[in-house]
Amino acid sequence: MKEYKVGIIGFGTVGAGTAENLLLNCDCIAKRTGVRPKLHKIADLDIKTDRGVNVPSGVLTTDAAEVIRECDIVVELVGGTTAAKKFILDALAAGKSVVTANKALLAHHGEELFAAAEKNGCDLFYEASVAGGIPIIKSLREGLVSNRISRIYGIMNGTCNYILTRMEREGSDFAPVLADAQKLGYAEANPSLDIDGFDTAHKTAILAALAYGKWFGIDAVHVEGIRELELADIACAEELGYRIKLLGIIKCDDGAVQMRVHPTLIPASSLMAGINDVFNGVQVEGDTVGTTLFYGRGAGRKATASAVVADITDAALNLARDCRRRIPCFVEGAQFRSQLAMDDIVSRYYLRLKVKDCAGVIASITQVLASRSINISSLIQHENRDNDGSVSLVMLTHPAREKEIRAALSEIAVLSFNSSPVRLLRIEDL
Secondary structure, three states, rough: EEEEEEEEEEOOOHHHHHHHHHHHHHHHHHHHEEEEEEEEEEEOOOOOOOOOOOOOOOEOOOHHHHHHHHHHHHHOOOOOOOHHHHHHHHHHHHOOOOEEEHHHHHHHHHHHHHHHHHOOOOEOHHHOOOOOHHHHHHHHHHOOOOOOOOEEEOOOHHHHHHHHHHHHHHHOHHHHHHHHHHHOOOOOOOOOOOOOOOOHHHHHHHHHHHOOOOOOOHHOOOOOOOOOOOOOHHHHHOOOOEEEEEEEEEEEOOEEEEEEEEEEEEEEOOOOOOOOOOEEEEEEEEEOOOEEEEEEEEOOHHHHHHHHHHHHHHHHHHHHHHOOOOOOOOOOOOOOEEEEOHHHHHEEEEEEEEEEOOOHHHHHHHHHHHHHHOEEEEEOOOOOOOOOOOOEEEEEOOOOOHHHHHHHHHHOOOOOOOOOOOOEEEOOOO
């Protein structure tokens, strides 16, 4: 049986989980696959703090170069986009197989990293970069290889999903739920990466590249977070038969690809709507398989380590069979031709306005919308008045073009009866 030395750079939460998994299940992996990925080195600047893992003597080091030099498979779990990038490029240049969970690094520098892997004939695996323990990368690369992918919808940030679930379930406002999430360790002290949608955008960029064979990069993804979402929107959505989720959305229609992240109304009866708390889910639609749904823990020490060790095992199998780069990272698909600008997407919309309770308001609003060929499918006006005497008016539209909606809202914003900016959310009828 062939044995391969595994080196981990970064001994934080995921690094410790990966080491623990390898030490616990190395024999199990060997029996199942015929290769033994053995933990050989772990590099970290801090090798004194107890991580709750009984690491054999001689494994810990502060020298990342030692890991790259001595190991067959290098696992980058440092995070960030500076030192981590150097470690990966150095390992690839040395001809080593690399495993990473670094979504931000891939989203910003993926094209360069995968070019280096190709140049050096090395594998670069990254299952744990998207949705933690859910095997969505392998599914897209292998399980769904015979499909042309038309749609991907992802709930891929546990922090946001936890906050939205609590807001809906308890009728709590955003700020106190965020504070609770921080106390429980679900949200960072600076939660911007999660709640402003950037974490989901990183993962969306990675999945889009896999689906359509082109590295679009993070700047191609339209990003909106949940920071401005109000309890009134969640209540209105529920009344209309929807739930609000922060979705990563990837679509390809007539060869035009769109990538966006934003709070989205989805039918309460859909399977995605039932994904709650810190769990993740990714729905993929292929022309042959139809609709598939992948569900599980999207983060955490054990779930993410499971994905990392699966990649380590794949890397070891490729080394054993002398077939590195068995599956190309990206091969441009025939269906992809261009990227669709956000202004040109077509969607249904949820609009919530605060207006003065006077005659002619609805007629004036519908006239503006009609002038842009925007049709209303549902309308709710509650009798309850705010302290300033205004009332809430909620509309759902039929499909319309984004730039027409934006233009109509600009006109409505300056009307005398409008008392605050219009809340706009998009609808996906999954």
